Amino acid sequence: MRYLILPFIIVILLLASACRSDFETVASSRQLTFSKDTIYLDTVFTNIGSSTYRLKVYNTSKKDINIPTVKLGKGLDSKYRMTVDGMQGNEGKLFSNVEILAKDSLYIFIETTASSTDANPTDFLYTDNIEFDAGANLQTIPLVTLIQDAVFLYPKRFADGTTETLPLADSQEISGFYLDENDPINGNELHFTNKKPYVIYGYAAVPNNKTAIFDAGSRVFFHTDSGLIVGKNASLQINGSASNSTALENEVVFEGDRLEPEYAAVPGQWGAIWLTDGSTNHSINHLTVKNATIGLLIQNNDGTTVEIKNSQFYNSSNYGILAQTAIIAAENIVINAAGTTALSCSHGGNYTFNHSTFNNNWNSSSQLTVAISNYISGAIPEANDLTKATFTNCIIYGNNTNQLQLAQKSTAAFNYQFSNCLIKYTENSTTAEYQFKTDATHYNNIILNQNPKFFNTSQNKLNIDENSAAFAKGTSAYLIPLDILGNTRTSPPDLGAYQSMAFPK
Known part of the structure; x- marks a missing residue:
């Protein structure tokens, strides 16, 4: 009998506790x-x-x-x-x-x-x-x-549940649609104004022989796996202008459609601006591109020059600008943070960059800031002539040991020149391409491995002041009168896209 007493007491205690007022x-x-x-x-x-x-x-x-x-x-x-x-x-x-x-x-x-x-x-x-x-x-x-309120642009959805696609090379397709200059709902989809923002799903394509025009102050938000494709004989014209505040009110801005603060600097939220083989007569001025996979992809344009001025490319998961057999004339360009390379000029081409700032603090031991080559492995032909790659009054910097890569095949021309540039390359290389002090054909007035002292790279503030190693080290022979913000440059000018100034408030 005594063995039943303990369970009986436990049951009584549980029943009593269930009736306690402090559980009500x-x-x-x-x-x-x-x-x-x-x-x-x-x-x-x-x-x-x-x-x-x-x-x-x-x-x-x-x-x-x-x-x-x-x-x-x-x-x-x-x-x-x-x-x-x-x-x-x-x-x-x-x-x-x-x-x-x-x-x-x-x-x-x-x-x-x-x-x-x-x-x-x-x-x-x-x-x-x-x-x-x-x-x-x-x-x-x-x-x-x-x-x-916004203008929404997206592929058509068909009755069988499939969506509209765009043809690519090798019989491939991508989710997308052609912009229509006579759309019954949106009107001229090839003219992006600053009246409302645009939200794009899938890849929006500029049809052959057409031009997509972006007015100053226009805003384009790209959903996951979306972007802008400019097709054969089609053109891109971005007409931004200098802004008076950090709101970038006059810039043309491309970014992802996640507007929460925690997504403000997350790379790879959307695809790319893609200037395809045979696209033509592109003009880009005061464009800001944020959080893409590739900010700007230029492939085998038709021999006309892609003009890029006063533009910024931030937080790209792969490349800020990836050019393949392209022709680029650029000034006042800023590229910061890219998972692979900030600026890649590959498979030959013709490139001129003046007063530009390239930086890459990506947390990777393999990332580069500027890479130049005259070949792509496996391509036909594998090597193409690099007729020119000229960098003047530029900054090439980052957190890795060497932020410049020059790679060539002897079967094609490889012409390059750096003048009045700050370059981070700390290895004492015996390779012919990296003789910064003795190779007068390819290098002139190079500042090697000195800190430009950017204001705040994590916030994409690559401004400098008078304490920077890039202060007043440029050549006036290639001076661009106004910097990327519209400030007047002094003579001799500072290196990079920014005229030195006090720290921004």
């Missing part, structure tokens, strides 16, 4: 505290769902609390939706009898899908509140979202 919930009475006092859901495009945002709700009291209602202020009409501690509630809008144990917490996850017509017409904000309880016990957390 009490009504909420403004005891809740929150991880945020306002939830700002970052800018979204009209009718495109937002990311999910989190609010943590704390019960700091010593009693278990029952919240009679947790709801959105606009009720079932709200464009927000929630889950509360994993519960869906009534359409994600209304939750009843939500309990929080003493000294415990719960999570609320919030999303929205709203149209610009839902927002306040004066500031384009869509707002609501999360309401906890009611009456004297009411506690609220405001919700705020900026809604941007």
Whole structure:
């Protein structure tokens, strides 16, 4: 009999504890505290769902609390939706009898899908509140979202579930569509204005013999696996201009369509600007490209020069600019951070870069800043003439030991020259291509392995001041009167795209 006493006592204790008053919930009475006092859901495009945002709700009291209602202020009409501690509630809008144990917490996850017509017409904000309880016990957390109206460009979807594709070489295809200058909804899709931002899904292609024009201040946001293709005999004309603030209000900006701050510098969010074989007469001025796989890909253009001025390429997962048998004339160019190479000029071509800044602090032992070659392994022909690769008043820097690579095949010409450039190459090489001090044919006034002291490379601020090794080291013979920001250059000029100045505020 004594063996039954212990289990009997345990059962009695459990039953007694189940009846204790401190396991009963009490009504909420403004005891809740929150991880945020306002939830700002970052800018979204009209009718495109937002990311999910989190609010943590704390019960700091010593009693278990029952919240009679947790709801959105606009009720079932709200464009927000929630889950509360994993519960869906009534359409994600209304939750009843939500309990929080003493000294415990719960999570609320919030999303929205709203149209610009839902927002306040004066500031384009869509707002609501999360309401906890009611009456004297009411506690609220405001919700705020900026809604941007946009022009959406995307491939057609067919009845069988497939989507429109574009033909590539070797019978390959890619998800994409041709821009239409007479589209019944968007009008002229080949003329990008600054009236609304554009959101592109898939690859938008410029048809043969057509020109895509981008006005100053236009904004293009690319979804995953999307980009811009300029086809044979087609042209790209980007007409940005200098801006007066860090908002880049007059720049043409290409970037990914994830607008949350945590995606501001994430590489590889979209594909590339692709100037294909045979495309022609390209002009690029004041373009900023962010977070692409390849910022600008130029392949075998038709012999006309790609003019690139006052443009920036940041955080590309592979290349900032990848040129293959291309002709480029560039000035005031900035490329920073690329997973493979910031600037790659390969398979020959003709290249001129003046007053440009190239930097690569990518966290990889194999990344390069500038790579120049006259061949591509396996290509037909494998080697092509590099008729010219001239760099003047430039900075080539980064966090690796050697940031310049010159690679050639003897079966094709390989002509290059660096004048008044700061180059990081610390190895004492015996290879003929890297005789910076003694090879007067290819090198003139080279500053080797000195720090340009950029303001902040992680924030893409590659400005310099008078303490930089690049200060006043340029040649006036190739001076570009204005820097990338529109500041007047002095004589002798500074190296790179920026005229030296005080640290930006």
